[in-house]
Amino acid sequence: MPHRHATASDVARLAGVSQSAVSRAFTPGASIARETRARVEDAARELGYRPNAIARSLTTRRSRIIGVAAAYLQNHFYPEVMEALSRGLHARGYHLLLFTPDAGRDADPQLQEVLSWRVDGLILASTTVSSALASECRAAGIPVLLFNRTSLGTDVSSVTGENLRGGRLIAEFLVAGGHRRLAFLAGIEASSTSRDRERGFAGWLVEHDLPPPLREVGLYDFDAACAAARRLLARPDRPDAIFCGNDHMAIAVAEVARHEFGLRIPRDLSLVGFDDTAPARWPSFSLTSFAQPLQPMVDAAVALICEMIENPAAPTRHEVVHGELVVRGSARIPPEGCVSLGDRLVWRPPRDEA
Amino acid sequence: MPHRHATASDVARLAGVSQSAVSRAFTPGASIARETRARVEDAARELGYRPNAIARSLTTRRSRIIGVAAAYLQNHFYPEVMEALSRGLHARGYHLLLFTPDAGRDADPQLQEVLSWRVDGLILASTTVSSALASECRAAGIPVLLFNRTSLGTDVSSVTGENLRGGRLIAEFLVAGGHRRLAFLAGIEASSTSRDRERGFAGWLVEHDLPPPLREVGLYDFDAACAAARRLLARPDRPDAIFCGNDHMAIAVAEVARHEFGLRIPRDLSLVGFDDTAPARWPSFSLTSFAQPLQPMVDAAVALICEMIENPAAPTRHEVVHGELVVRGSARIPPEGCVSLGDRLVWRPPRDEA
Known part of the structure; x- marks a missing residue:
């Protein structure tokens, strides 16, 4: 049951104006007298005419x-x-x-x-x-x-x-907080976000003669991150801090750590995420996270x-x-280096070498 | 710098086929010999030709x-x-x-x-x-x-x-669980979802000669739901159960109840949501929620x-x-009426009058 659309020339005829006036009436910013525009709009309404963006796109x-x-x-x-x-x-x-x-x-x-x-x-x-x-x-x-x-x-x-700088700042923040067994939870390994965050994190540690982080892969997926958390937390040399490649995975890790391993955050385990999404701000998670604005x-x-x-x-x-490492309660806070920025606490060590 | 697109006739000429063969080669399901299709595709690739869906839409x-x-x-x-x-x-x-x-x-x-x-x-x-x-x-x-x-x-x-039936089942579930001071947290009041869920909930209570629920409005918004929770929970006649118009608001209420009022869920306060979204399944919330499948x-x-x-x-x-009321840990569970369905517990009272 195809329906016939009214055309611009139908509208022009009914309004008693030129077709070009009809076109101008429907072109944002085009010059047209107010009274002419009103006549075109009335006629268009009466006929059920609608300018055809598809046809226009072929012309333009x-x-x-x-x-x-x-x-x-x-x-x-x-x-x-x-x-x-x-x-x-x-x-x-x-x-x-x-x-x-x-x-x-x-x-x-x-x-x-x-x-x-x-x-x-x-x-x-x-x-x-x-x-x-x-x-x-x-x-x-x-x-x-x-x-x-x-x-x-x-x-x-x-x-x-700032994926690379974010990873570096998080390494510096966790080391300044006294953590000694760091881990990185990768996202999709082929993604530049995961690669760059890891390069920044592991690179800073290497530069400071610290051991490379433990490592698991969570694929940026909730269930995969839960499984990775179980592997990391069951190790005899359990990490004391995990940098999770994004907040979505950090929440999965928090759930597993608390509800399956009985760990307290941050007393037994510090967590840092990336993205600063809405759930990071929920008190249950209060996630320290690098804010991608x-x-x-x-x-x-x-x-x-x-x-x-x-x-x-x-x-x-x-x-x-440019982003900031927003400091909340999910990771031990270093004795100095955090500053208040509006209503947020952010990591701004005296000499930012990241 | 407009660029000239190759046309179907350019492709037909190069491939040595008819224009209609070119058209058939790019129409899903159209009949065309495999060898002809291959020649058309080669020619199209060489010329950078792409069938124009916009032009086609004007014809069809x-x-x-x-x-x-x-x-x-x-x-x-x-x-x-x-x-x-x-x-x-x-x-x-x-x-x-x-x-x-x-x-x-x-x-x-x-x-x-x-x-x-x-x-x-x-x-x-x-x-x-x-x-x-x-x-x-x-x-x-x-x-x-x-x-x-x-x-x-x-x-x-x-x-x-099933907004109406969902609201009714939730009222029945909370009353069977022994709650006596029920509240409803409305979403956007003009929305049919909020209206129907409330009608089902309050309607079931009225039909059973029970007092109407307390009521606040959370606008389906996290911050507005937090504010509504503060008003409800500060009342001298604090509710012992809140049906929140969706999970998003139920999580906000859970956060305020725990972290601002020190309430334990479900011992001090039962919560039920609607939608059964992913966060409802996170152990921190373990939200009883009507599943919209x-x-x-x-x-x-x-x-x-x-x-x-x-x-x-x-x-x-x-x-x-059709949906189900999925029973988890955020609301007191009635002594009977829940049945296992796959890996979920759902509310199926013996005589479902909802």
Whole structure:
């Protein structure tokens, strides 16, 4: 039962104006007399006319659609990112075409299909692309931006938090707090976030002639992190502090430590997370966590993708958004080095060498 | 710097096939010889050709895009819904255009714009539409489906969980557990979910000649729920059980009860939530919660919107997906009436009169 849509020329006829006036009435920012606009709007309402963004996109060669890939929405960080991205892109006149590839893989299979929509750009959150597809997008003039990831072996622009510096600060914080048996709980090992956080953490320890951390893999997954926590905590040389690759895994570790091993946090075990998501602030967890500042990261991503769309020849850029190690109750607090910043306590050792 | 896209006829020429063969090669399910398809794909790769879904949508009058509105992604339930919806729609060949109106308001302002994309259908999660816009969509032949909401005063199809029955079962469960001072923490009062859960809860109490519950409003918001919990728990006639309109608010109440009032759960205070989201299963909360079964609800929504697109004249339907009250440790457990169902304990009183 296809229905016939009223056309712009139907509206022009009824309103007694030119077709170009109809077009201007529906183009944000176009110049048109108020009275003319009102007549067009009345006629459009009467006929059920709606400007056809799809047809317009064929003329302008701009779809005003940004494809956004986000895997792994069970982690609190990404829904908050999606909501902020949707609002930020909308404010710039873009719509967000969502797709959800599997976490831990590149997004190529779904991207191939998304590209047939002639999206104006792609933002990939918590996933990445193969270098083949990145080249294909470049050849087609479609800007690609990685959010909270960088990509090995390809030259794709990105917006990330301070993963390397965050890892270094956490090592310094835990050592200053008197911990001696450190562990790192990795996320998805192929992801740049996990790699960079670990490089920072283990690198700082090595530089300071300290033993490398114990290590388990939690795949950024709640159940996998629980299993990894059981392995770490059952060791005879149980760690006294665990840096978890993100908050989502840190909460899993806290649950296992308390409810299966009867450990008190931080007296028996210190935990530090990464992301500073909402549950980190719940008193039950009170998680010390490196804050990836979500709104500045999203603002940077929206600004960057818009610039890339305006100027597809612009060089690749990697924006790193400054964050802080927010100190709460889940890890022993060093006697000095923490300062109050607004209503938060943050780790700012006298000589920040990170 | 506009770039020229290769066309289907460029590909046909290079591959030495007809344009219709090119079209068939890119139409899922179309009949084409394997060797012909391979030649088309090689030529397409060489030329950087990509079938243009936008142009195709003008011909077929099908955009294969479903607009999805979801407010309120900080509640764990909705990100899980989005991920499942994205996968479910994708499996049917649809893409998901996401928009994020404000929670607690109807989605009209953003919908007006989304409609210009000639979406094939609209799914509204955690939000609703005005009756004016619902009529407009009906006139334009665009199916609208409410997910986890129903709409007052309009006749819009919906998929919901058993809000009314859930509220009734929770009242029965808490009374059977020996609680005598019950309270209800409402969500957004204008939402059908909050209204129906409250009607079921308070209605069962009235039917059994029990006093109506105390009542506060938490707006489905974490901070507002914390404030409401403080008001409830500071009363001289403090409730001994609170039915929270969703898990997100139940967690807020648990945090305030434990960490600000020193209450033990469930010894001093029983809590029941709604949704059965992931944090309900974390041992720190171990929340008794009415399970809205997410995947069956999403499956029902995907099937229904597809039927509505195929047959826009189909009558309005309201699908209610069956759920269970999952019993964990956050509320005193009645001496009888719970049964094991797989690895879960659920409330199944001998004579289920709910």
